[in-house]
Amino acid sequence: MAQVGEFAVIEQVVARRRQPTTTLVGPGDDAALVQATDGRVAVSADMLIEGRHFRLDWSTPEQVGRKAVAQNGADIAAMGARPTAFLVSLGCPPETPVSVAAGISEGIGLAAEALGAGVVGGDLVQSDHIVVSVTVLGDLEGRAPVLRSGARAGDVVAVAGRLGRSAAGLALLSAGIGVEGPPDTSTTATSLTALIDSHRVPAPPYAAGLDAARSGVRAMTDISDGLVADLSHVADASGVQIRIDRDSVGLDPALAAAAERLERDPWAWILTGGEDHALAATFASVADLPAGWTAIGEVAPGNGGAAVLVDGRPWTASGGWQSFDAG
């Protein structure tokens, strides 16, 4: 890494990538220039730290890059916007193989390209551990932003995307499952592998987010801290109480299989597991739900009690993953 130098790596990975037409000035100058046709730009940023948000013995560098894009892209989708451009600042120790920095950048580039977005800039610096800092820009295409504060009593609560899979995949990896050994093609092993893949590269329901924004969604958020925690952000911002029931959420058979294998409660993954980057939203009526959305509860007036009730009771387990609580 030290020999090759930052410019070579950046240029190698970024410059050869095709830019969408929304990239007016791409990487290589002091700044990039991105189209924001409707006169506004949605923007969000997240930082991933090696050993905390990813492990290179559990994920390939490309998977780390793809995960960084998913995490950031979901924030834009949760506003009802479409990602247009990513910026990536990468900190690497000098002994980092070039293939790792290039692989992370490649994963970011491929995932951005799949979204029709460009990778328009960033930075590469020397650090003690690998740090991936991503910023995403998005285009509302003339629509109003979908905020957390729009939920109203009487709304239907719905989710798009999968829940608990990333947490289950992490639990499997932490138990040493799926890390090594020959591939096991049994049905159970295949579904456990799928959970691990969900942890490595979450798949936010981007299209469902755009469909919701076009269908009069009232409030929306991405599920990064856990369903209960993120719904409580919506409830607090909207001054309402959100009531969900587990029967409507349903139990993913793969989660049931993983829970049995690890002797764990799958509902802890579903209700408090973060990083799936599913979307949760409220709609005025169940008739408004676009394809890909599942009703899981309802919005009640705020009553000074718990922000979120699960099957009529406050969920007493941890409220989801937060950086400084995760140890």
Next chain:
Amino acid sequence: MAQVGEFAVIEQVVARRRQPTTTLVGPGDDAALVQATDGRVAVSADMLIEGRHFRLDWSTPEQVGRKAVAQNGADIAAMGARPTAFLVSLGCPPETPVSVAAGISEGIGLAAEALGAGVVGGDLVQSDHIVVSVTVLGDLEGRAPVLRSGARAGDVVAVAGRLGRSAAGLALLSAGIGVEGPPDTSTTATSLTALIDSHRVPAPPYAAGLDAARSGVRAMTDISDGLVADLSHVADASGVQIRIDRDSVGLDPALAAAAERLERDPWAWILTGGEDHALAATFASVADLPAGWTAIGEVAPGNGGAAVLVDGRPWTASGGWQSFDAG
């Protein structure tokens, strides 16, 4: 830090800050929304690592924050744009005093506010060393972006802002000068202190960048790697040779004093010192130079030789600071 939690710190520092009218949706939702009235947004990102880009025994947390804003804001200024919004992702070890994270955020907030820009989002995560990752958005206000590739043979080369001061300040700090002891109010000590302050908080010539953009500047860049290195980027992008002369650049008396004190060559600081975030540009004629710009040379046709000549010769010292070469 671990006790207070990320949300408390972020909310404490970010939420109470006044947002400019260009911040349509501020921090606290999945993403922010920033005005981009002319239908385009300029964007750039930089990462600062503790021990490499700043030291907390040499700078206060607030100075680190201000420096991060200057470094990013200068990239936007170099495109001829005005900074509108900053996003800050901060990585901190758990033992970091809250005052450090809050101080960095405060410095970023105050410096952004002075530019009329908002701090609209970011992230706070646990890391092994302090990492400050900043993204800046900017508004071209309908003007064409000013690129590095616009220089033409016959142009005048000019600079705005100061050169070599940050490098001299760093050299002084590295020699133990200005780190401790009672204040020395002699004239020399005052000018050395000013150099150290320039290292701690560079002052990019934002207004001169906007004036240049309005005055038909042809090419512009910020000086972050050193005058010769950054001019060589302009020369390479434009296919020209840039010729500067030291008499036109002039020798800042404070640099002369520091050079005498440290027995160093002040021209190494001026020609290859980075991090001042001055601006370098080319104009069609000297009559086009706005206030605050000083002509230092001329643009010649590209001839396959050195990208930059200083007093007619290639500058043979290191081509300026690069992250992975700085050791």
